[in-house]
Amino acid sequence: MSVTDLAASSTGLPAGTWQLDPTHSSASFAVKHMVVATFRGRFEQFDATLTVGQDSAELVGSVDASSVVVKDENLQAHLGAPDFFDVERYPHITFRSDSIRRDGDELIVDGRLTIKDNNRPVEARGTIAGPAVTLGDVTKLGITLEAVVDRTEFGLNWNAPLPKGGFAVANEVKLTVELELIQS
Amino acid sequence: MNVLGVAGSLRRDSHNRNLLRAAGALFPPGVQFAQYDRLKQVAPFDEDDELDTPLAVTHWRAAIDQADAVLFATPEYNASIPGQLKNAIDWASRPVKQTVLRNKPVAVIGASTGMFGAVWAQAELRKALATAGARVIDRELPVPTVAEAFDDRGALIDHDLALELESILLELLDSAGRRQAA
Numbered sequence: 472m473s474v475t476d477l478a479a480s481s482t483g484l485p486a487g488t489w490q491l492d493p494t495h496s497s498a499s500f501a502v503k504h505m506v507v508a509t510f511r512g513r514f515e516q517f518d519a520t521l522t523v524g525q526d527s528a529e530l531v532g533s534v535d536a537s538s539v540v541v542k543d544e545n546l547q548a549h550l551g552a553p554d555f556f557d558v559e560r561y562p563h564i565t566f567r568s569d570s571i572r573r574d575g576d577e578l579i580v581d582g583r584l585t586i587k588d589n590n591r592p593v594e595a596r597g598t599i600a601g602p603a604v605t606l607g608d609v610t611k612l613g614i615t616l617e618a619v620v621d622r623t624e625f626g627l628n629w630n631a632p633l634p635k636g637g638f639a640v641a642n643e644v645k646l647t648v649e650l651e652l653i654q655s
Numbered sequence: 656m657n658v659l660g661v662a663g664s665l666r667r668d669s670h671n672r673n674l675l676r677a678a679g680a681l682f683p684p685g686v687q688f689a690q691y692d693r694l695k696q697v698a699p700f701d702e703d704d705e706l707d708t709p710l711a712v713t714h715w716r717a718a719i720d721q722a723d724a725v726l727f728a729t730p731e732y733n734a735s736i737p738g739q740l741k742n743a744i745d746w747a748s749r750p751v752k753q754t755v756l757r758n759k760p761v762a763v764i765g766a767s768t769g770m771f772g773a774v775w776a777q778a779e780l781r782k783a784l785a786t787a788g789a790r791v792i793d794r795e796l797p798v799p800t801v802a803e804a805f806d807d808r809g810a811l812i813d814h815d816l817a818l819e820l821e822s823i824l825l826e827l828l829d830s831a832g833r834r835q836a837a
Contacts, residue, residue, distance in 0.1 A: 553789070629785075
């Protein structure tokens with residue numbers, strides 16, 4: 472395996488269309504639970520494509536909201552209900568970038584995240600690695616991005632007050648995607 | 656469109672049954688509205704009984720399942736939901752993955768003989784229904800001093816209350832209609 476040079480783009484990203492390897496990628500969230508701890512969940516079904524042209528780049532992602540997975544099946548059912556993601560009415564969570572900036576291994580992506588028809592600007596920061604030629608001469612790119620959003624801006628308002636103050640779940644949620652992208 | 660009415664009190668001359676009757680007269684043509692009349696038969700929830708579900712529970716779940724929307728009218732007992740109504744919600748919410756309440760459009764109204772119109776019971780019932788996965792209309796209709804609330808024909812005397820009730824019913828039907836159209 473070796474890092475390889477691809478056609479130059481003024482974006483600093485390797486030109487081409489890069490599609491998701493779902494097996495080796497993840498989309499997850501983390502939120503403060505009971506004030507002190509961090510609770511994590513993930514989505515099993517999602518897609519992402521990075522398209523890099525001569526002067527522009529775009530990252531587009533879509534998540535099947537019903538594929539949310541947490542350790543407790545009752546909570547999982549509740550997360551799919553109207554109280555949370557309301558997957559019957561809003562089956563998809565989507566993201567589309569407005570701009571992508573690369574500085575060495577760092578990546579800053581500004582875009583629009585849509586959950587339950589609420590479209591809000593989001594800044595995601597992370598890293599980029601590659602491209603690298605891997606097994607079978609497949610060229611891959613690795614991207615990790617994190618963004619912090621206020622879930623109540625996306626219509627996910629459920630909460631429960633705790634007897635001695637505070638709430639069961641924080642409003643701030645950290646979203647993380649780890650993408651293994653294949654050049655197509 | 657089929658709407659099921661569920662009164663939270665069991666007695667025959669329940670004020671909340673009367674409130675449901677008043678609501679039933681406000682639905683537009685084409686809506687079939689029927690009150691559930693077997694709430695009292697639903698046994699106490701017991702996880703041990705889930706493997707051999709009591710017939711009354713099966714009947715209750717089927718009634719919810721077959722309705723396009725459910726309208727609850729609840730009194731307030733000790734600042735909360737009547738026990739038998741909560742018990743029935745608990746049965747309907749099981750099993751969690753296949754509950755008949757999942758995404759079911761529901762609305763909650765309520766009446767009391769006192770000054771507060773069962774407002775706390777309504778709030779708690781909305782919370783329980785949402786937690787069970789229902790699509791809950793985020794509105795309330797507190798009908799206070801209910802003994803004097805209806806005219807000779809059974810309609811709400813307070814014009815503003817009647818308008819508010821009608822508006823809640825339309826929102827409930829809209830929610831059910833969106834679900835049918837999807």
